[in-house]
Amino acid sequence: MTVAAYEARMYQRLGLQPDAGRPAFEAAQSAHLAATVAQARALSPFYRRRADWPDAPFTGIADLPRLPFTTPDDLTRADPPLVAVSGGDVARIVTLPTSGTSGPPKRVQFAAEDLEATADYFHHGMAVFTSPGDRVAIAFAADRPASIGDGLAVALRRLGAIPLQIATAHDPQSLVVALRREAANIVAGPPVSLLAAARSSAADDGPPIRLKAVLVSSDHAAPSLKRAIAAAWHCEVYEHWGMTETGYGGAVDCAAHAGLHLREADLFVEVIDPATGEPLPPGREGEIVFTTLQPRATPLIRYRTGDRGCLVEGDCSCGSRLRRLAGLSGRIGDAAIVGDIRLTQAAIDDAVFAVDGVTDLDATLIAGSPATLSLRIAAPPRYRIPVLGVAVRSAVAAVPQWAPAVAAGSLRVVVTLADASLLQRTAKRRLRHEEDPCANSG
Numbered sequence: 101m102t103v104a105a106y107e108a109r110m111y112q113r114l115g116l117q118p119d120a121g122r123p124a125f126e127a128a129q130s131a132h133l134a135a136t137v138a139q140a141r142a143l144s145p146f147y148r149r150r151a152d153w154p155d156a157p158f159t160g161i162a163d164l165p166r167l168p169f170t171t172p173d174d175l176t177r178a179d180p181p182l183v184a185v186s187g188g189d190v191a192r193i194v195t196l197p198t199s200g201t202s203g204p205p206k207r208v209q210f211a212a213e214d215l216e217a218t219a220d221y222f223h224h225g226m227a228v229f230t231s232p233g234d235r236v237a238i239a240f241a242a243d244r245p246a247s248i249g250d251g252l253a254v255a256l257r258r259l260g261a262i263p264l265q266i267a268t269a270h271d272p273q274s275l276v277v278a279l280r281r282e283a284a285n286i287v288a289g290p291p292v293s294l295l296a297a298a299r300s301s302a303a304d305d306g307p308p309i310r311l312k313a314v315l316v317s318s319d320h321a322a323p324s325l326k327r328a329i330a331a332a333w334h335c336e337v338y339e340h341w342g343m344t345e346t347g348y349g350g351a352v353d354c355a356a357h358a359g360l361h362l363r364e365a366d367l368f369v370e371v372i373d374p375a376t377g378e379p380l381p382p383g384r385e386g387e388i389v390f391t392t393l394q395p396r397a398t399p400l401i402r403y404r405t406g407d408r409g410c411l412v413e414g415d416c417s418c419g420s421r422l423r424r425l426a427g428l429s430g431r432i433g434d435a436a437i438v439g440d441i442r443l444t445q446a447a448i449d450d451a452v453f454a455v456d457g458v459t460d461l462d463a464t465l466i467a468g469s470p471a472t473l474s475l476r477i478a479a480p481p482r483y484r485i486p487v488l489g490v491a492v493r494s495a496v497a498a499v500p501q502w503a504p505a506v507a508a509g510s511l512r513v514v515v516t517l518a519d520a521s522l523l524q525r526t527a528k529r530r531l532r533h534e535e536d537p538c539a540n541s542g
């Protein structure tokens with residue numbers, strides 16, 4: 101099993117033999133954590149000057165809850181800078197928009213060693229389901245940071261696979277054409293792009309696309325979406341979690357699909373109650389927070405990701421004891437409350453992507469009485485007929501938590517059908533909120 105090699109690499113990166121055992125692994129994590137904290141306090145002006153830093157010495161994992169959080173805002177400020185290396189040691193600076201604001205962008209800086217660590221992680225992560233000789237299509241849109249595709253290509257060559265860069269942007273048909281032309285047997289890309297390609301290819305009567313594995317990454321992947329891709333392409337669907345701040349890689353699925361195995365040599369992950377900041381035990385959903393464990397140009401201590409999920413501990417049926425992330429269900433704070441019901445993009449995705457033919461959706465909740473959930477649905481031409489709208493409305497109305505509100509008329513669901521190209525977007529998909537257009541009309 102290749103998860104064993106992935107796990108062995110984690111042990112090696114912490115300076116351990118692969119058979120050192122879990123207690124030794126956790127002790128090494130704790131020592132690396134103490135080193136990260138010492139490095140950040142010595143070399144990062146931001147961490148050195150923090151007024152909210154505790155006086156007591158930091159000795160390891162048990163002391164972590166005493167330390168203050170780092171937030172995305174801390175990556176937008178230039179003074180004091182968070183970076184822990186001099187400018188000459190910075191190999192790449194990535195600027196990212198701060199979600200939900202028009203403020204300054206986040207800046208994440210990478211040293212050459214950080215980029216090498218990313219390539220090494222991608223190598224061992226992809227090897228969980230990739231073998232030498234595999235033809236792997238990389239379908240991240242060209243407007244994503246180039247480093248994702250570049251880092252993946254480097255990693256795939258290391259494991260003897262053949263990377264195929266396909267800059268598809270948002271057009272599912274061009275991805276389908278490229279998969280057939282290149283005879284790819286694995287494809288990695290954003291979840292909705294791959295869903296659209298899978299359902300488009302299943303509907304176009306063209307030659308079959310023979311894939312053994314699909315990797316979805318860079319946005320929330322609803323369970324129904326993963327099932328739909330697996331059904332359309334008759335393949336295994338693996339999920340990856342990570343973000344620029346984690347050094348791109350973060351956690352990867354195994355064939356058991358019982359949680360994503362964390363990049364535990366590089367990241368110590370906590371899940372906290374987003375309201376109180378208190379750490380939550382395994383199995384409880386909250387906000388994912390991580391601390392970097394290896395020297396980094398941008399050391400991050402208790403960084404609040406804004407992503408929702410929970411930790412899973414103990415043996416996985418694949419044989420690995422690496423801790424896992426599960427319950428990945430979008431962003432903290434993206435929920436809209438209507439009366440006593442809660443709507444999230446993740447839950448809407450899971451309901452609507454279960455409807456055959458749907459390749460993308462765009463959701464807006466319009467406040468008012470009744471509240472209106474406006475769904476623009478993309479589908480291949482043969483599916484773009486009124487019965488699809490009926491099926492989507494029924495799927496939303498059948499969600500147990502929402503059914504009473506739909507039945508009582510306090511939540512109206514309006515569906516419009518569109519070409520996939522009308523839903524083009526570059527940012528992550530979010531449920532939008534609009535005020536009631538009639539509220540101020542007198």
Ligand SMILES: [Zn+2]
Pocket residue numbers: 103354355356357358361416417418419420
């Ligand atoms: Zn596993």
